[in-house]
Amino acid sequence: MKHSAARRGQKGNSKHMSANVQQLETTKSSALDQLCVNTIRTLSIDAVQKANSGHPGAPMGLAPVAYVLWDRFLRHNPTDPRWPNRDRVVLSAGHASMLLYSMLHLTGYDLPLSELQRFRQIGSKCPGHPEYNITPGVETTTGPLGQGVANSVGMAITERWLAAHFNQSEDKIVDYHVYSICSDGDMMEGISHEAAALAGHLKLSNLTWLYDSNHISLDGPTTLSYSDDVESRFKGYHWNVLTVEDANDLESVEAAIREARKETERPTLIVVHTHIGYGSPNKQDKNTSHGEALGVEEVKATKRFYGWPEDAQFLIPEDAGSHFRKAVERGKKLQSDWKAKYDAWAAKNSGLAAQWDGIMGGKLPEGWDKDIPVFPADTKGVATREAGNKVMNAIAKNLPWLLGGSADLETSNKTKIDGEKSFESGSYGGRILRFGVREMGMGGILNGMAASGLRVFGGTFMVFSDYMRGALRLASIMELPVTYVFTHDSIAVGEDGPTHEPVEQVMSLRLMPFMRLIRPADANETAVAWKMAIEGTKHPTALALTRQAIPTFDRTKYASAEGLRKGAYVFGDVEGTPDVILIGTGSELQLAVNAREKLATEGIKARVVSMPCWDLFEEQSAEYKESVLPSAVRARVAVEAGIPIGWERYVGLEGKVVGQKQFGASGPASEVFKHFGFTVDNVVDHAKESIAVAKSLGKR
Numbered sequence: 001m002k003h004s005a006a007r008r009g010q011k012g013n014s015k016h017m018s019a020n021v022q023q024l025e026t027t028k029s030s031a032l033d034q035l036c037v038n039t040i041r042t043l044s045i046d047a048v049q050k051a052n053s054g055h056p057g058a059p060m061g062l063a064p065v066a067y068v069l070w071d072r073f074l075r076h077n078p079t080d081p082r083w084p085n086r087d088r089v090v091l092s093a094g095h096a097s098m099l100l101y102s103m104l105h106l107t108g109y110d111l112p113l114s115e116l117q118r119f120r121q122i123g124s125k126c127p128g129h130p131e132y133n134i135t136p137g138v139e140t141t142t143g144p145l146g147q148g149v150a151n152s153v154g155m156a157i158t159e160r161w162l163a164a165h166f167n168q169s170e171d172k173i174v175d176y177h178v179y180s181i182c183s184d185g186d187m188m189e190g191i192s193h194e195a196a197a198l199a200g201h202l203k204l205s206n207l208t209w210l211y212d213s214n215h216i217s218l219d220g221p222t223t224l225s226y227s228d229d230v231e232s233r234f235k236g237y238h239w240n241v242l243t244v245e246d247a248n249d250l251e252s253v254e255a256a257i258r259e260a261r262k263e264t265e266r267p268t269l270i271v272v273h274t275h276i277g278y279g280s281p282n283k284q285d286k287n288t289s290h291g292e293a294l295g296v297e298e299v300k301a302t303k304r305f306y307g308w309p310e311d312a313q314f315l316i317p318e319d320a321g322s323h324f325r326k327a328v329e330r331g332k333k334l335q336s337d338w339k340a341k342y343d344a345w346a347a348k349n350s351g352l353a354a355q356w357d358g359i360m361g362g363k364l365p366e367g368w369d370k371d372i373p374v375f376p377a378d379t380k381g382v383a384t385r386e387a388g389n390k391v392m393n394a395i396a397k398n399l400p401w402l403l404g405g406s407a408d409l410e411t412s413n414k415t416k417i418d419g420e421k422s423f424e425s426g427s428y429g430g431r432i433l434r435f436g437v438r439e440m441g442m443g444g445i446l447n448g449m450a451a452s453g454l455r456v457f458g459g460t461f462m463v464f465s466d467y468m469r470g471a472l473r474l475a476s477i478m479e480l481p482v483t484y485v486f487t488h489d490s491i492a493v494g495e496d497g498p499t500h501e502p503v504e505q506v507m508s509l510r511l512m513p514f515m516r517l518i519r520p521a522d523a524n525e526t527a528v529a530w531k532m533a534i535e536g537t538k539h540p541t542a543l544a545l546t547r548q549a550i551p552t553f554d555r556t557k558y559a560s561a562e563g564l565r566k567g568a569y570v571f572g573d574v575e576g577t578p579d580v581i582l583i584g585t586g587s588e589l590q591l592a593v594n595a596r597e598k599l600a601t602e603g604i605k606a607r608v609v610s611m612p613c614w615d616l617f618e619e620q621s622a623e624y625k626e627s628v629l630p631s632a633v634r635a636r637v638a639v640e641a642g643i644p645i646g647w648e649r650y651v652g653l654e655g656k657v658v659g660q661k662q663f664g665a666s667g668p669a670s671e672v673f674k675h676f677g678f679t680v681d682n683v684v685d686h687a688k689e690s691i692a693v694a695k696s697l698g699k700r
């Protein structure tokens, strides 16, 4: 325990608040500052104690940092948390959520004390970890360590792009700063390495990370597993690196942030040395202050140390409260000054202003989809990744705020926006994002961009979607309309072999609530899939696209590709009740179509259903579902070159699945396909088997 040093600026433990205020010594900061810092600490402690769950230690250590940041730097308007030019704060160490909730409450956001008192309870605006869309002022959902800092890079990229796109030499309407508060855990996670490296490369000087260096993580001291030279690491990433030796020294914290704000070439990392559980006689500097309430007696002892009335709960001393609330008037003024600038700018730049309103209002420009092509029938066809490129480009032409790129697989993923520049330092208006081989980073960055209003997409091989899974999950939780271009979507990858051939990925993405996995069966379904992805403002969309050419179906012979909108549709039918239903997705629909023809020569009537998106199908009415998959027909076969588990949902116990139960193999794609049974004959055999099983049970 280093209480003698830690007590700096404080003494006395009188039970009377007014007396305490007077007794607080002011060495480097004022008594009011100390009172405010301790208000943040005690609110956080009390909420965790009341919930008997949560993480008090980090807010106790970080309170001075948060105080200086909000009090002396942050340009925000608590009465309009969505003011577009506000500074962003991302609490990447989401477990320290009470720090953020305390700041939002104290500075006047619509987050009443009663919500803090219901911390971690069902329906509270103060859930265990900060959640986007639940709490006003929370910029992104955090908790899975490392994701928040990656989001902050996406937000900083967005600011640079908006500034390049909208600011005019005489009128600048975009100039916000992005801060992220992060912890040892954030620093250890690989995603922070990827995101930091890219931020340094892009020279994002509008980004500052405040690193809570307290040498403690969940299991104990960080020395158990962590000895990175963080300063050197970030210098190696071309960051500006600053150090604050003592977080309680408010002036040092302020000086460091001021320094960061002056930087014009590099993002800044401020390593702030803090004490986890600061002020707790028995838990400071210990992991016991990390993940559980301090305990009733320890709370009292800690409050005594702060010079706080030990029995007071959720106490906000009047002086502290009114000081924090100054943020409200300050914020209103900041926003109204900005609005005047904006109005002058908008009067001169009506076209840009319409785009700005579109972005900020989540609206699409008139005619955004007018150039999407219709692909002519073609038996040889085109790979859906190629078709996807054409469709995406047709959209990008009329949707100026569609940005995207790939994790170094542009030529494979076909994600290039034609005629556009790359987003690079010195050329921040480019719309092609170059993530490098950083899938995890890409996922987190895309989320930060989408949360800032831009429409974004990112590509990699389907098999590497696993690397991005944490970010995909958060996009789904946050309901962000990110589009993922996952090409090479089956064992038809071929020669690269099992490491590059997705088997379980397509099905596993269907498991993720809110994620729309769409596996289009030809070029025209790809066009509708992209349309759905862009029209939607809530769902992330994972497009599963083929490497290999597949036929573009003749839609005069088969149903319209618009059927994709319903998730599944009758693609080719028969007179009367079918003997069997063949369900196909993506590149395997052609097997179902050809099997249908072969079965017809034997007098067996097969209906073909194209089922590119389970989630969309599940949203349809019972009548519609029955019209596609009539319950009277039990003989069914699903054909998909992926793990079969799950297809029972649609083929039932009498049905069969032509799927891929094991990892793939290296060889020419067509050979690999045949080797694992993806042939018309095999589908026909499965259809007959299913018919036999159904018949044996007295069903059709």
Ligand SMILES: Cc1ncc(C[n+]2csc(CCOP(=O)(O)OP(=O)(O)O)c2C)c(N)n1
Residues within 6 Å of the ligand: 057, 058, 093, 095, 143, 144, 145, 146, 183, 184, 185, 186, 189, 212, 214, 216, 217, 218, 276, 290
């Ligand atoms: C990706 C991920 N892995 C594990 C966890 C569980 N977890 C929460 S906090 C934490 C470590 C805490 O250490 P640190 O980041 O240093 O925070 P501090 O203890 O200083 O508050 C862990 C492992 C998590 N939230 N996210």
